[in-house]
Every structure is written in C-alpha cells, then in structure tokens.
Amino acid sequence: MRDDRPLLPSSPGFWRSPLRGPWFTSVLGTVLLVGITVLFVTGLVSYAAYNPDLSPVNDQTPDKGLLGFYLFAWPTGPVWLYRLTQGVHVTLGIVLIPVLLAKLWSVVPRLFALPPARSLAHALERISLLLLVGGGLFEFTTGVLNVQLDYVFPGSFYPLHFYGAWVFFAAFVAHAVLKAPTAVRNLRRHVREEGDLVAPRPDAPTVSRRGALALVGGGSLLLFLTTVGQSLGGPFRRTALLAPHGGADPGGGPNGFQINKTAAYAGITPADTHQDAWRLVVTGRTGTVRLSRADLLRMPLHSSSLPIACVEGWSTADQWWRGVRLGDLAALVGHDGDPPDVFVESLQRHGAFRRAALRANQVADPRSLLALYVNGETLSPDHGYPARIIVPAAPGVLNTKWVARLTFGDL
C-alpha cells in the first residue's frame, strides 16, 4: 500500500487531509472577504485621520499621488472616533490571523499544481496570487511587528504598510471578483466533495470540517479576548494578557495611564522643562508672545474629558484634562473668533512626530486644549510636562507632548 504513495506535492494524491474541499475554503474565504475589506477601509481612515494633506510633517507617504484621492478633513467628534476605527483595525487584524492561516492551508495543494499554467489568463492569475499571498502576509506581519515596537522591517512602517496595503488590495479585489461567486455557490449548495481541493485518497478523519472551523474560530476568540482589553481600557485592560498595552498600567495615580513615548525615550530632560528654562512661543497675525507656565495658568482654564488613542490600536478611557483652549491661544496672537490651522513643535529633537499640524476645525473645537493638568494633577514628564496638546478624536501622535512652539496661520 505504502509503495504507491506519490512523493511529489504536485500530485493530488500527496495531499491527504479529508478536511480540504470547496465548502471549507469558501467559508474561510467569505470571512476574509468581509474582514479584510473592513481592515482596508479602517486603514485608509487612519491615514486620513493624520490630515496628511494639511502639512508635510503629518504625511509619512508624501509621494502617494492618486492613492490619497479620498482624503478629507478629519472631524473632532465623536471624541471616540479614532479609538473605534483604529481599535477595530488592529484588533480585527490580529483576530483574522488564524482565519488567514487556515485559508492558506486549505488551498496549499494549488500552489504545487501542474501544469504551472493552463492558459494566459491562468498564468496571470497565478502571478497575482503571489501578490495576494505575499502582500497579505506582508501587511499582517508588518502590522503585528509594529504594534509590538519591533521595527525589524526594511524601512519606515507608514510607507511600507500603506503602499503594501494598496498592492495587496489590488490583488485582493481581483481575487474576490474571480472567486467570490464560486464561494457563494459552494456555500449555498453545500458543495463539499468535488473539485481539485478534495483529497483523492484521504486519511481517516480525526476531526470534522465543522470541528476544524471551530478550532479556527476558537483561535480567533482567544486572540480577541487577550487583546481587545487594550482598546477598551479601564478594568478590561487587565484582560489583555498578551497585548502590548494590556495588563497593568505603567504607574499609579492620576498620571498612571498608558504612555506612548516616555520623556526619557524622547530625550527630554528636567533642565529642558524647568520653569526658568521653558517658555511657550506663540506666533500669529499680530506677532510673537512668549509665555511661561505661570503665564498660562493665569489664562482662563477649561476642562475636557478625552481619550488617548494610538495608531497601534490601544487607547485609554477618557482622561480629565485641564488647560488653555487652543482657540484662546490663537486669539492671543490676533486670530480672534475664527482660528486658523496651527503648526505645533515639541522640545523633542528627534522622532517623526516632534512636529505636527492641526487643522482649523481642530483648533476651533472648544474641547481642544493645551493641557497643563490631567486628572486633577500637574502633567507628569512622561505625559508631556510642562504642556501638551489634546484634541478630540485625533490620533495619539498628533497630541504633541512637551510643546515648545505654536505657529498659527493657514498651512
């Protein structure tokens, strides 16, 4: 019996699993069709949230050309908007990993199928599949590595993940158009035992197809339960046992919540922020004013409850910030009533987002503050002492910490 077993994976008899078949692949493919579409849309939304067309400092992919066709002015409400879209993007991406792996497993015999191409159309489809599989794994891998701060990929994350997404999506759409009708038909008619994916000489089953799908779903559920807490915050953060911003908060007390980049990491020293050294330089239509922290504290102070939401998918519950309205600072330098855009510079000397631009609608929102306090206490160095920006619904990196200079005017 054993002698007639074919040795080459190009032979259909090489593949023995009784699970493979059109129904199994179609279920997984349909889940990915929906899931990856959501990933792509939330990814595009995240790019728009940076307001990349406002200023070059906000744009990590300036040569995007037509790929930025859909950009729009990012709104300031609801305040949890970026928390939601980016939390969905990262959590869903992680949850889909077992589905992606199972889908690739279910169709692997086709990788080795001979002849390599039956027609020109078939040859092109197989080339496209390299972009689909390579591009898909590239997107998932760069995303998973980035949220763990493991920057081993070849270049900056933003261009790799953004352009990689478009390469992947180009192949994904073609694949969906070619295969989705078949998948729907397979699901409707419960086609299980016909086609090239079904093993001609299967091993005895150890699990049913439904059982195998339950295992895939169980993997997704396990990843979901050990990840989602980092985007919910509060008591749920403890449940995110393996997520980068799960588990315990970095500290206790009013400043104890999650930190994106510490003062030490950004190279901010106590000498930089000392009350004798630090001055906020505000420039606008009527000139420049220099304000100490004491000067700022004499201005009208306002409060807003806003979250921190990071591109890495984690976020905090609303924190209670207190500081000077950006609109009031604009008015101080001659922009009364109708504030323009603002260019924000940090004390930070290195790093991609040490400078950021905010759009007029963000400056004008009364909840947008130059915060001096959080949760009733002076900002800690790690949360941006002496002063930081906090804007509703903006991605975390646009909430510049250790602010040194604000330049109001149309960008």
Added chain:
Amino acid sequence: MRPRPPLGNPFQILLLACSFALAGYAGVRLLAGDWRAVALWLVGAALLHDLVLLPLYTLADRAVVRGLGAAGRREGTLYVRVPAALSGLLLLVWFPLISGMADRRYRSATGLSTDGFLARWLLISAVLFGGSALLWGLRVRRATKRRPPAAH
C-alpha cells in the same frame, strides 16, 4: 500548424491587467526605498509560510496523530492538537513580546516591562493543556465506567 497557447477568459485577463496596473502604481512607491529588502520581505513572506511554516506544523500534527495512533489512543488527537495549536498561535502572533526581542525599545518607550509576557504565555498554555488533559481524563473515565464489568 502548431497549436497556439490558449488565452483563457478575456474578462479575467482584463481584470488582472487592471489589478497589476494598480499594484504597479503602489508597488513603485513601496519599492522606492530599499527595494531589494522590501521585495525579499514580500516574496519571502509567501515562501516562508508555504515552504517552511505550513510543512512544519503539518509534520508536527502528523507526528501527533501517528504517535497517538501507535499507542492506541487515536481518539485523543484533538486533546493534544487543540491546546498545541492555540498556544502556538499565541506564540506566533506575540513572539516579539514573549521572546523579549524588542525589550529595550518597548521598555524605554512605554515605561512597561516585557517580563510578564513569557510567564503569561506559559500560564495560558498551562491552562490550555491542563484543561484539555482534564477533559480527556474525564472522557476516558466515563468510557471505562460505561463498559460492562466483563470487559475488564
């Protein structure tokens, strides 16, 4: 007369040409930096998955099925496969944190420590394998009880 290579579905050719054009438009931007390394990552990701990861876990799974089959305990396959697959999945996704390979940056950027990740992954794995062993044990016991005494 030599037979011409067949063209196939013209709609499919058009669709794929359109897809390649868009992929090319984004692709030249993707490859604008270190193009060799990026291309290596793109193609390498597919090859590494299809020719290394997938064969490795397939062989591991076959070894479990065969080993249990040889021991006359084939019905226990799932009790080994499920916890192993789930534990392996968590390791695959969170490998940088569990292994501590990005420890220095993570520590200095977030003010958090990667110390707990390995321990938590091991504890989750212990719960998965332990729970599975318990279920299997209960099943075996129930099956033994149900058997008539004569079978002993």
